[in-house]
Amino acid sequence: MYNSKSSKATEFINHEEIMESLAHADAHKDDIALLESLLQKARPQMTQNGVRCAGLSHREASVLLACENPTIIQKMYALAEEIKIKFYGRRIVMFAPLYLSNYCVNGCLYCPYHAVNKHIPRKKLTQEEVRDEVIALQDMGHKRLAIEAGEDPVNNPIDYILECIDTIYSVKHKNGAIRRVNVNIAATTVENYIKLKNAGIGTYILFQETYHKESYLKLHPTGPKHNYDYHTEAHDRAMQGGIDDVGLGVLFGLERYRYELCGLLMHAEHLEAAFGVGPHTISVPRVKRAEDIDPDVFDNGISDEIFAKLCAVIRVAVPYTGMIISTRESQKVRDMVIHLGVSQISGASRTTVGGYTQTIRPTDTEQFNVSDQRTLDEVVRWLMQNGFIPSFCTACYREGRTGDRFMSLCKSGQIQNCCQPNALMTLKEFLMDYATQETRRTGEKLIAAELEAIPNEKVRAITRERLNLIENGQRDFRF
Ligand code: SAM
Numbered sequence: 001m002y003n004s005k006s007s008k009a010t011e012f013i014n015h016e017e018i019m020e021s022l023a024h025a026d027a028h029k030d031d032i033a034l035l036e037s038l039l040q041k042a043r044p045q046m047t048q049n050g051v052r053c054a055g056l057s058h059r060e061a062s063v064l065l066a067c068e069n070p071t072i073i074q075k076m077y078a079l080a081e082e083i084k085i086k087f088y089g090r091r092i093v094m095f096a097p098l099y100l101s102n103y104c105v106n107g108c109l110y111c112p113y114h115a116v117n118k119h120i121p122r123k124k125l126t127q128e129e130v131r132d133e134v135i136a137l138q139d140m141g142h143k144r145l146a147i148e149a150g151e152d153p154v155n156n157p158i159d160y161i162l163e164c165i166d167t168i169y170s171v172k173h174k175n176g177a178i179r180r181v182n183v184n185i186a187a188t189t190v191e192n193y194i195k196l197k198n199a200g201i202g203t204y205i206l207f208q209e210t211y212h213k214e215s216y217l218k219l220h221p222t223g224p225k226h227n228y229d230y231h232t233e234a235h236d237r238a239m240q241g242g243i244d245d246v247g248l249g250v251l252f253g254l255e256r257y258r259y260e261l262c263g264l265l266m267h268a269e270h271l272e273a274a275f276g277v278g279p280h281t282i283s284v285p286r287v288k289r290a291e292d293i294d295p296d297v298f299d300n301g302i303s304d305e306i307f308a309k310l311c312a313v314i315r316v317a318v319p320y321t322g323m324i325i326s327t328r329e330s331q332k333v334r335d336m337v338i339h340l341g342v343s344q345i346s347g348a349s350r351t352t353v354g355g356y357t358q359t360i361r362p363t364d365t366e367q368f369n370v371s372d373q374r375t376l377d378e379v380v381r382w383l384m385q386n387g388f389i390p391s392f393c394t395a396c397y398r399e400g401r402t403g404d405r406f407m408s409l410c411k412s413g414q415i416q417n418c419c420q421p422n423a424l425m426t427l428k429e430f431l432m433d434y435a436t437q438e439t440r441r442t443g444e445k446l447i448a449a450e451l452e453a454i455p456n457e458k459v460r461a462i463t464r465e466r467l468n469l470i471e472n473g474q475r476d477f478r479f
Helices: 015-028 032-042 058-066 070-088 127-140 158-170 190-198 213-219 228-232 234-240 257-275 304-317 331-337 376-385 403-412 419-433 437-451 457-471
Strands: 045-047 050-052 091-101 144-149 180-184 246-249 281-283 322-325 344-346 389-391
Touching: 015 058, 015 257, 032 058, 032 070, 032 304, 050 403, 058 257, 058 304, 070 304, 070 403, 091 127, 091 158, 091 376, 091 419, 127 158, 144 158, 158 180, 158 190, 190 234, 213 228, 228 234, 234 246, 234 257, 246 257, 257 304, 304 322, 304 331, 322 331, 376 389, 376 437, 389 419, 419 437, 419 457, 437 457
Parallel strands: 091 144, 091 344, 091 389, 144 180, 246 281, 281 322, 322 344
Antiparallel strands: 045 050
16 A cells, blocks of 8 residues: 555555556646646745745656657756756756775676676775875865765675765865765665764765666565665665665666656655655666676666656656766766756766776776766866856755755755855865866856855855955855
8 A cells, every 4th residue: 555654665665556657647648738737836936935846746747757748848848947946046066976895795787796796806995095085086176975885794884884984074185175975875774874874974875776676676686685675765764863864866777767757756755754854865877887787688778868858857846856967977968957957966986996096097896887087177167168056065964954954945045045155165165276277267257247146145245255265275164
């Protein structure tokens, strides 16, 4: 039985409910009046408490995703961009993944780290190596990391992860600092989530890979990750452990994308129903080629057009959730989806363990082939040239604005008086410390123009003053 409040995976992600939703979507996908009404419902509306977005249920979003009418799709794309700008402005938050260890006991069929892959060199960073990687990342200008590791209780136990987090936060090289560490490690216990929370992590991210239980069991034939229920209920345990920013994701290509979107939105609805706060982020990775992995063996690869449609539907359905695109996607695809509601992207990523300290991009322990291989400076410049504001801000969680407190900030519209100045100040730091001449010129112009977009006069004046202080060598201001 479907029950969004239930703590049981197969009740909050209910197969029958998904199948019925997809049948409902098939039956209504050409109903223009209904589709228009869904777009209308999702549109930002003025209320007594400011602008609000109603979002869409998994069923409603499934109808939009099934729709093939080009006019409706174009309207939906415009709405996705409108919603993004309304709640997040034109800021795009920057981050990089940091691979700690590729030791893994699981048998995930799509991942080169799977336990039976005997040709991939296994590597786990020492604390000295973590430090060197962090220095290399700081020297590019990164302030926010997502740490990644395979699941291996002997080689990568929770104490190793905690030690790495401590090391990462402790490195202060020149003006560099990693100010937020997000964590993407395997599903674990409430006790371990409490430890992660106490270590000061930002978001706990765990991809579901697929919501289709039968496929999930086949795709994860061995290891602890085989346990679908334990994996699917992990975000609940993280919330119980006090981590109130959690990230969801599907690995698109494994199962039918319409099934996955429906499951993903049901998961978001479950978190909202059970904990009063939806997911902080949603990631939309697609399966990529890697050592020992041929993405074409999976039957459900999706075109760039469908991928764009998925991003837009997610933005319209869950307006207050950040959306993340990694360097799995090419510049061309990223060009398209930054206009459809994406709020966070990685730059200059290396998906190899120890990759950032190598002069030439290594591929021997790569988790997936990186499509967008531009430098961080190039990505930052490209964003600015496209009218976006690259942001290295990490203020919210450092100020305790997580979970429902972040959501209410987002809903109140005050984000423009808070995130906009923080974005400009952290961009200024990047321009001063790491940018090329050309990027700096582009950035200075953008900051001057965007300063005027801060609605509150007092905040604007303080920001102007702080930008001057940054120019004169001070760092790390935040609202
Ligand atoms: N071991 C942890 C887990 O099981 O969740 C950490 C995650 S892993 C380092 C990060 C993510 O990479 C996985 O959740 C999966 O979705 C994605 N991934 C694995 N193989 C991939 C591939 N061939 N192409 C694209 N993404 C892949």
